[in-house]
Amino acid sequence: MIFRGFVQLTAITTGAILIAACNQSPSTDTDAANSENNEASTSADSDLLQRINNGGVINVGTEGTYPPYTYHNEQNELTGYDVEVTRAVADKLGVSVEFKETQWDAMLAGLDAGRFDMVANQVSLTTPERRAKYDVAEPYNWSGAAVLAPKSDSRFNAWESLKGLKSAQSLSSNYGEMAIKYEAEVVPVDGMAQAIELVKQGRADVTLNDHLAILDYLNKFPDSDLEVKLVAPAEEKRGSGLVLVKGNDEVLAKINEAMTELQADGTLTKLSEQFFGEDVSKR
Known part of the structure; x- marks a missing residue:
């Protein structure tokens, strides 16, 4: 009986030790992994801040x-609204900028992998997942839905004016849904x-689309005899800015300060008018 009790006690004790070990091992591994990730993130953040403070080079995905927004001109030089705004920000920060061209689908993956420090490509943080992972700097342009129609058409004084009009739309787009909403x-x-x-051609009365896309068209074709009739109210507009991985708080603050200065000295207005024909930098 004494021997049996000893064996039972030994088995229980050994089992308890094994259970404790099993419970502790994953936690220890996870903590170690999290610690390594945090250290790597902190190191990357510190590196970017150091480069900015020392007048180094920032890498920007586009x-x-x-x-x-971002394209090559006839001389095959990279330009565009987002590109030139980023260059202006870099000048304010006292750093050089190197653009890394990549496909849209790889944009945020490249940011995650550290291939570039930020993204300048009209990326919107429209999902909770994106907002949890990334920060967006002070917007340098704002846009929303707009209505395009012939200049001679004077029927528009509110969005409700669309009722009964023919609107040329892609059925799968948000703008098609808006047209249906307004009947x-x-x-x-x-x-x-x-x-x-x-x-x-007069086969449709209007079309709804993104305001900036419409302004781009009108800027390229000023003799189209079309004009913007309605624009979404300010509270419905979306802003676009430089996107960074979360954790770059000091860098973000510096970029925001630079953007505020570019707004105040008229640089954003000038670039807006160059690429869109009007100021799109204000909400």
Whole structure:
């Protein structure tokens, strides 16, 4: 009996030790991994801040194929609204900027992997997952829905004016849904270019699309005889700014300060008018 009791006690004690070990091991491994990740993140953040403080080089991800925001001109030089704003920010920070061109689908993955320090490509933090992972600096442009129609059409004084009008829209777009919301008769199209042609031909009364996209078209085709009739109210507009991985608080503050200065000295207004024909830097 004494021997049996000893064996039972030994088994229980050994089991308790094994259970404790099993419970502790994953936690220890996880803590170690988290610690390493935090140290790596802190190191990367410190490196970026140090480069900015020392007048170094910042790496910025962009597409290079998305006019008028980021594209190559006739001389094959990278330019565009987002590109030139980023260069202006770099000048304010006293650093050089090196653009890393990449595909849209790889934009945030490249940011995660540390291939670049920030992204300048009209990236919007529209999902909770993105907002939890990234920070966006002070916006350098604002946009929302807008209505495009012939200059001679004077029927527009509110969004409700769309009721009963023919609106050329892609059925799968948010703007198509807006047209239906305001009881317009939707004329299906494949995209914005076709929609505009239908409006010019009189086969549709209007088309709804992103305000900046419409301004870009009007800037390129000033003789189109079309104009913006309605624009979304300020509270419905979305802003776009430089995007960074969370944790770069000091860097973000420096970028925001630079953006405020560019707004105050008229640089953003000048660049807006250059690429869009009007100031899009204010909400």
